[in-house]
Amino acid sequence: MRIPEFALERFFARWEFAVRHLLCASDVEGWRMADLLALADDEGAALWRDLQLGYTEAPGHPLLRAEIATLYEAIEPDDVLVFAGAEEAIFCLSNVLLGPGDHAVVTWPGYQSLYEVGRAAGADVSLHELREADGWALDPGRLIEALRPETRLVVVNAPHNPTGMLPSSAEWAHLTAALATRGIHLLADEVYRFLELDPADRLTAGADAYGRGISLGVMSKSFAMAGLRIGWLATRDRELLLRCAAMKDYTTICSSAPAEILALIGLRARDVVLERSRRIVADNLVELDRFFAGHADRLSWIRPRGGSIGFPRLLDDEPIDDFLARLVEAEGVLLLPGSQFGFPGNHFRIGFGREDLPAALTGFERFLQRS
Numbered sequence: 614m615r616i617p618e619f620a621l622e623r624f625f626a627r628w629e630f631a632v633r634h635l636l637c638a639s640d641v642e643g644w645r646m647a648d649l650l651a652l653a654d655d656e657g658a659a660l661w662r663d664l665q666l667g668y669t670e671a672p673g674h675p676l677l678r679a680e681i682a683t684l685y686e687a688i689e690p691d692d693v694l695v696f697a698g699a700e701e702a703i704f705c706l707s708n709v710l711l712g713p714g715d716h717a718v719v720t721w722p723g724y725q726s727l728y729e730v731g732r733a734a735g736a737d738v739s740l741h742e743l744r745e746a747d748g749w750a751l752d753p754g755r756l757i758e759a760l761r762p763e764t765r766l767v768v769v770n771a772p773h774n775p776t777g778m779l780p781s782s783a784e785w786a787h788l789t790a791a792l793a794t795r796g797i798h799l800l801a802d803e804v805y806r807f808l809e810l811d812p813a814d815r816l817t818a819g820a821d822a823y824g825r826g827i828s829l830g831v832m833s834k835s836f837a838m839a840g841l842r843i844g845w846l847a848t849r850d851r852e853l854l855l856r857c858a859a860m861k862d863y864t865t866i867c868s869s870a871p872a873e874i875l876a877l878i879g880l881r882a883r884d885v886v887l888e889r890s891r892r893i894v895a896d897n898l899v900e901l902d903r904f905f906a907g908h909a910d911r912l913s914w915i916r917p918r919g920g921s922i923g924f925p926r927l928l929d930d931e932p933i934d935d936f937l938a939r940l941v942e943a944e945g946v947l948l949l950p951g952s953q954f955g956f957p958g959n960h961f962r963i964g965f966g967r968e969d970l971p972a973a974l975t976g977f978e979r980f981l982q983r984s
C-alpha cells in the first residue's frame with residue numbers, strides 16, 4: 614500500500630515533546646493512573662489486580678464491549694468492535710468499505726486518515742469543504758448533492774477537528790435520512806462527543822441513527838486517556854463489523870490487556886471523567902474568549918460548538934507558518950498551522966483541553982505585543 618505521509622502526525626512527531634506549551638493539542642489533559650484506579654469499582658479493581666498478561670479476545674473484552682454499548686441507545690455488546698485507538702478503526706473500516714470504483718465523501722479540512730486511507734485503497738474521495746464564511750457549518754444539501762450511485766461511505770466528524778463544527782439536530786436528521794434511504798454507510802467520527810458546549814446540542818449517535826450508521830469512539834479525547842490507545846466502532850451492521858474484525862487480524866489482532874481494563878474503569882466512572890473534561894474545556898474557553906476579544910484586530914475567532922479545538926485566523930499579512938515558527942522559537946508555544954491540513958490561508962488550530970492553557974496564552978500574548 615502506498616499512502617502519503619500524515620502531515621499532522623509528522624508535525625507532532627517533530628514538536629510534541631520538544632516544546633514548553635502544546636497549545637494545539639486536540640485531547641484533554643490526560644488522567645494520572647493513580648487517580649483513575651481510585652475510581653474503580655470492586656470488579657474493576659479485581660480485574661486490574663488479577664490481570665494476566667496474555668492475548669485478549671480479538672473483538673475486545675466482553676465487559677468493555679458491554680460498557681461501550683451503554684453509550685448508545687440501539688447498540689448491543691456484539692455491535693461493538695474494539696481497536697487500538699480511533700486511528701486503527703479508521704484504517705480497517707476504510708479498507709473494508711472502499712476500493713477501486715467506489716466513492717466517498719468526507720468533511721474537510723479534517724483528520725487526514727479519514728480521507729487518505731480510502732484514497733490509498735483506490736477509492737475516489739470527494740471532500741465536503743467547511744467554509745469560514747458559513748461559520749464552518751456543515752451543509753447537508755451540498756453534501757447530499759455530492760453523492761453518486763457508487764458512493765459507499767460518507768464520513769462526518771462532529772464535533773469537528775479542527776473547527777469545532779457541530780450540525781444542528783435538524784441538519785443531522787436531514788443527512789442521516791438521505792443516507793439511510795440510499796443505503797449508504799455513514800462513519801460518524803464522534804471522538805469529541807460529550808464535549809458539546811451545550812449538552813442539548815448532542816446529536817443522535819451515528820450508530821443509533823440507522824442500520825448502516827457507524828459510530829467511531831475513543832478514550833483519547835473527551836475521556837482524556839489518549840495513552841490507553843483504546844477506540845471502537847459501534848454499528849448494527851454486524852456483517853461489516855465481521856469484515857473489520859478480519860482486517861484487524863493484520864494490524865493488532867487484539868487490544869492491550871491493561872489498556873482494556875483501564876478503559877473499562879474509566880467508562881464505568883464516566884460521570885466523573887466527563888465532568889472533569891467539560892470543566893477544563895469550559896474554563897479554558899472563558900480564557901480564550903477574553904484573549905480573542907482583546908486581539909480582534911489581528912485574530913478572527915469563530916467559537917467552536919463542541920470539542921476541544923478551534924480554527925482561528927491570523928489577519929496579518931505574514932504567512933501563518935512563518936508567524937508560528939517565530940512564536941515557538943520565542944516562547945516555546947506550539948500552534949498548528951492550517952497548512953498541515955492542506956488548508957489555504959492563515960488559519961491555525963488552537964487546543965483548549967490542556968491545563969497549562971493560561972500560561973501558554975501568556976506567552977502568546979507577550980509575543981503578539983512584541984511583533
Ligand SMILES: Cc1ncc(COP(=O)(O)O)c(C=O)c1O
Nearest residue numbers: 639698699700724770774831833
Ligand atoms: C477527528 C479525529 N478522529 C480520529 C482521531 C484519532 O484518534 P486516536 O489518536 O485516539 O486514535 C483523531 C485524533 O486526533 C481525531 O481528531
